[in-house]
Amino acid sequence: MHLNHVRLGSGKPLLLVHGLGGSWRSWTPVLEPLAAQREVIAVDLPGFGSSAPLPHPPSIDALADALTAFLDAHGLRGTDAVGSSLGARIVLELARRGGVLGAVVALDPGGFWKTPQQHAFFASVWLSVRLLSLLGPWLPALVRSRVGRALLLSRLSAAPSALPADVALDEMRGYADARAMDRLLYQLAYREPQRGAAKGSIRHPLVIGWGRSDRLCPPDQARRALALFPDARLHGFDRCGHFPHWDAPAATVRLILETTGTASRAAVADGEPAPPALVASATRCQSAGP
Numbered sequence: 001m002h003l004n005h006v007r008l009g010s011g012k013p014l015l016l017v018h019g020l021g022g023s024w025r026s027w028t029p030v031l032e033p034l035a036a037q038r039e040v041i042a043v044d045l046p047g048f049g050s051s052a053p054l055p056h057p058p059s060i061d062a063l064a065d066a067l068t069a070f071l072d073a074h075g076l077r078g079t080d081a082v083g084s085s086l087g088a089r090i091v092l093e094l095a096r097r098g099g100v101l102g103a104v105v106a107l108d109p110g111g112f113w114k115t116p117q118q119h120a121f122f123a124s125v126w127l128s129v130r131l132l133s134l135l136g137p138w139l140p141a142l143v144r145s146r147v148g149r150a151l152l153l154s155r156l157s158a159a160p161s162a163l164p165a166d167v168a169l170d171e172m173r174g175y176a177d178a179r180a181m182d183r184l185l186y187q188l189a190y191r192e193p194q195r196g197a198a199k200g201s202i203r204h205p206l207v208i209g210w211g212r213s214d215r216l217c218p219p220d221q222a223r224r225a226l227a228l229f230p231d232a233r234l235h236g237f238d239r240c241g242h243f244p245h246w247d248a249p250a251a252t253v254r255l256i257l258e259t260t261g262t263a264s265r266a267a268v269a270d271g272e273p274a275p276p277a278l279v280a281s282a283t284r285c286q287s288a289g290p
Contacts, residue, residue: 003070004050005043009035013076014260016042017067019085020125020185021175023049026084028167029249037257043070047180058184060192064093068100078102080260084243085110086188092229095206096197103205103260108214108242111194112221121216122189124155132176143168158213158241167246196228206232207259211240211247
């Protein structure tokens, strides 16, 4: 399976998988520091960025199969991987299957919601895509403004006005232009329930990271994520939204390198907030509103 991708740096390979509507450029804030330590392979999923759509309807399983085929074609089976949002859902699926990836970091994965939350997720993203399509000609001007970035990206970032304008523009254009967006959004929200993995079945380190101020996938979902993936460790990011790699790039890089490097699972866990503290923060986050 051919997927558009970039390869940066040298050393032990590390795969980066972006979220719904994004591209490999979504990882820009962390690419340079990760590439200083590892060979980074950042892909565009089928139907996003510069990768062609799948020849059949997209689904989580189909994207996981396509990513597996890409890894096999490039001799990368068993590589460590980091996913964000939809990408986190995909790397969790591959970790569940076994034999495809090494260590995994899943940042704010989708799919662990209750029914009201999945409706809110679908509606907010669907409406955002329509709005961005209408705003297309004016997006460059809007994202150059701190106020414009705050208005457009508040669902993804806890501090959107501080984001670089080029990162914001790439992400917003990706939402508006992605060919697989609508069908995959519906699949992600409604059609493919998240499957879990029995305790002891995942042999490599697995960390689920969650922004404490995530407004798209609220952090109370972390409890359900741990219930389905009991081998996983949970890491909470303070003052971070749905994309910790945007809001706390240094902390995200540190977590990735610790989890996928020589540090033991116990060493990574030493710095983690306890799951109840992360879940409790969700109430405060949700009460603040969008």
